[in-house]
Amino acid sequence: MNNNARTSTVRSIGMLIYRISRAMPMLTLVWLGIPLLLGVLIIPSYTAQKDLLDLFVGGTEERDWEAMLRAAWPPLVIFSVIALLRVLLTACQNLADPRLRDRSSMLLQSEVHQRAIKVPLERMDQSEYYDRLQRAEAAASTDVCGILQNVIGFLILLFELFGLLTVVSLAHPIVCILLIIVFAISFIIRVESDIVVRRLNRDLTRSGRESDYLRDVVTRPETVKEMRIFGSMDYLIHKWHETMRHSLSLRMNARRREIRRGIVVSALQITGLFGAIAWMVFNLNSSGITAGTLVIVFLAMRQAYSISGRMAHPISKIYIQSTKIMDLADFLRETPERETTDNEQTAPELPPPGTTCRIEFDDVTYQYSDEHGPVLHSIQLTLNPGETVALVGENGAGKSTLVRLLLGLYQPTAGRITWDGTDLREINQEQLRSSMSAVFQDFVRYETSLRDNIGFGQQEEIGNDSFIRSAMRAGGAADLEAQCGGLDAPVGLLTEGGRELSGGQWQRLAIARAAVRSPRLLVLDEPTAALDPQHEIELYRSFRELAQSRTTLFVSHRLGWARYADRIIVMRKGRIVEEGSHESLLAAGGEYADMFRTQAEWYSGPVTTTEIS
């Protein structure tokens, strides 16, 4: 890890802990404070032990045992109280630590979700952004607990080490400096060798997968029969052997290196320890060095060395997790992106509910990415108040893209879309959303209850049974209540005891959800794709009612629907190529007329094998 990566990792961890501390100040204080306190308590505990030792050890002169016992009380009490306190603090830490980790994971996941819902849909459609979101989500849900555990594991050891170094420096500063030097060298060696091993383990995961696969292939009955016929068994066994030999030799080399470094570290520590002790023995009774000092320095140094060995583990684990920490921190560091400018205060008001709207596309161009060019070119289109418009065209013509722009989910690359004369971008987004409703091709299946599937369209009415039932009637889904066993019956396989619905039944629920809102603009993108003919006719009747008092746009490849629209728009390759009523377009004999005749012949014409092939 280079310096930049190291700084970034430390900054990212700091940033995550700062966010956690803002949301849970008390818990974070306890989580970080207890290790600090445990480290500080080492100092009086060792000092008390030193006083006790000095009291009872050394000196050949006649002793006053009573006076000695009286003098022993204070250090004995201090030592015992601290020991008790340490037990209690450790218990508190054991409670606070998992609580903080679990809650932090939830907090950071919900921060990721908050950002994800604010991000413009077009950003979400970019694979690079989507990957980053997935990585941040994975880090927040699965890695944060491990990262925090390693951070606190490291801090506990670090504070303990500071306590021990203070004990040694109080006893003798020169010995402390010697200890720090030995400690620093052995720590660096240990961390480096630990990182090498972890990196190797990570790298070997892939070859491990390969050898697992090869072992599987040569032992599974379904694969063995083919390999016997083709005679490929020996080759694969040889390949498995080679893969295993390679990874074993890499592991062995790493192990050897680890052992060599371990020997160097131990030799260094033993030399330091005995050098310091020898020097202190030599200076016993001079420069304030007593038998007690000698013993506690010896104990403190041994403990410090053992801590230095254990500190390498959390550090190397954090190193391995560093990319995940940075992924998450970078994602959260991004300023929350708004769908529009902050216009809540100044946004113009939309007309009140119940009124219809006039929407105009003024020279609108849209492109998903620079490399692929525009998918909509200079669209001029007006949807008049209360009008029902059908949008038709071949696959990939740009119909769904136009729908997303109309709903304000995407912003035009050039040109503008106005709603009763106001640019869509300037309208208060919340008000805009509540004025429109849509059924998408890829509608959501909420695997909870029937009620939720409808009520999510108008959450204020989710508890109102008659409201939900009337929406289900409008969506042609009234029969589902009896079939599923009530409005609150679970639907979908993910819910316990849930009944799975067919594609068409889910689609009818999505239509009912859109109907529940009483929107000014209703958009239906392929609303009947999964419906059987009977339900399609039923839905069509409800749709006529729904469309009556509002501006409606529907996209459909079934031109039978389109002929009842007030106006039909035909698209090809991102452009509007025809526009008019069903009759006028048929009379024009253009693209629409061709499509309509082809579909009509498909249903009513004679079957010829040459046509199908």
Ligand SMILES: Nc1ncnc2c1ncn2[C@@H]1O[C@H](COP(=O)(O)OP(=O)(O)OP(=O)(O)O)[C@@H](O)[C@H]1O
């Ligand atoms: N998220 C996306 N990123 C990049 N290009 C996209 C994306 N979505 C659609 N496109 C491209 O935009 C063009 C128009 O797609 P769109 O989905 O709007 O067509 P459509 O007319 O709705 O097609 P269909 O009838 O098949 O649903 C296509 O060429 C498609 O490849």
